[in-house]
Amino acid sequence: MSASASVVVAVAIAYLALSLGVGLWPSRRASASAEGYVAGDRSLGLLVMYFITGATIFSSFAFLGAPGFAYAKGTAVFYILGYGALGFVPFYFLGPRAASLGRAHGFVTQADLVATRLEHPALAGVMALVSVVAFVPYLALQIRGAGLVLEVLTEGAVPVWLGGLVTYLVVLVYVWKSGVLGVGWTNTFQGVFMLVLAWGLGLYLPERLYGGVGPMFARLAVERPEHLAPPGIGWTWGEYLAAVVVSAVGFSVWPHLFMKAFSARSDRTLQRTVVLYPTFQLFLVPLTLIGFAGVLFPVAPAQADQILPHMLMELRLSPVLVGLFCAGALAASMSSGDAMAHAAASIAVRDGWGRALGRTFSATRERRAIRTGVIVVMALGYGTALVAHYYDVSLVVLLLAAYGAVVQFAPAVVLALYRPRDVHGRPFGTAALAGMLAGALTTVGLVVFPEAQPVTLHPGLWGLFVNLLVLGAWVIRRRGYRDSGSAEGRHSLA
């Protein structure tokens, strides 16, 4: 191993050790119950809630995908700022309502709330299945991202399988031991680290390469104007709009984020988290600057997603700086991967195994089962990451289908929170389930056969149309049946 690779490895190990310490520190603060492990005894304050939502959303994609997207597709990358600005706003209203119901009925997961309020246990099973299927490729992307960064920055001395394994063993230990409190405090530490690093690199690279951000864009406007023209290279307006809408709808219903409504100390804490959330978007701005800085870089990377590590290596920067970037990329990967593993295990055990399959647990057994679930989910994610890496399987297609499928939860969540029963007092469970299934199947079908779309949009958006159509048709049909039934009743009485 070269001297510079050794420095990078040393910085990465120091960072992982620090993360482990921060993650293990709160392990004794939560109760031994499942509620303590999954929802932190509903005790999280504003600082942790702010970073847990922000850092969870900014995954490996932030440090690798966002600069790569700007590098390859130009202004299309701003769709991320578009959905991020508004996407969390519905949670200002949904969050406190969910939290209030959680406190009253002991809910700690989204599926738990929806299935109970809409009185259909199958909803818990379907939502648990879709959530876990959605989380595994997402988690695999994070593990692969961590492995790739370490491999590139150590010039191959640390292979993908080893980098991903070591990083996620650290995650496994603190999630297993500390539950959501470990996730929350490491996300706070990692979030601060990422913010500082992103702004540092985002200003430093344009300054070093072009003399500043303004001169960089002036040169781009002359030499590569297509990178500055909306809606971006290779995107139509329809695709841009659909990406913003689907991502914004998905924001408030992703199970691992929604669950945080049950972890907050108070409704005001939740609302303040939403109010402050747009400031986290400003963290993405420097990362897009890095991508634009790469457009005129003399040597092209092998893949667009590698533009940032590629530039760092080509510029022969100090190994300590490269090591710090490596730690930042690991932070981005870990801060999303930990929340997903924790949420997937909680949902699989509590909603899938417990509620849908009718298994009852004591509090201690449930906590133990969820901890075992964390190990299983991590193993599945690691296996998927290795298969995807060594057989060159695209996880993005799986992720697209998963994201589109999760968006189908939105109508059921809104009904469960605001209108669980119709005017006759009957729950909307069957209608919501039918809509959810129809929407999810439509999404998966259009991901596999994209040419079947009448207009090219995000498949999840078509799924949401179908979902709402089926839900509406079901409700109208039942209302008609009820009305005609009442009319017949009146006739027979007459």
Added chain:
Amino acid sequence: MAPGRPAPAAGSLSAPLGYGATVTRREAGFRGYLAVAAFGLTGGYVGVGAGEPIFGWPRPLAYHVGWVVLTFAVLVWFHLTEPDPAHRDEA
């Protein structure tokens, strides 16, 4: 409105919009902003690319950063002007 609370003064942010609506002026303003912002961040993006940079930044970037900052400001206003959070309806 929760029992025992005084009626909001006419013309205040907490007063109903009027014309039979129960929505307050504050809520109507917030919903209106969200509708405009949703349009601005999707369809309203058309035509932003042309023209001189703003503070050296290309217009699409300045436009999006502007929306983020404006949304933050509106959320702060909406949160701080909430009449009495203790009286919000419980689910």
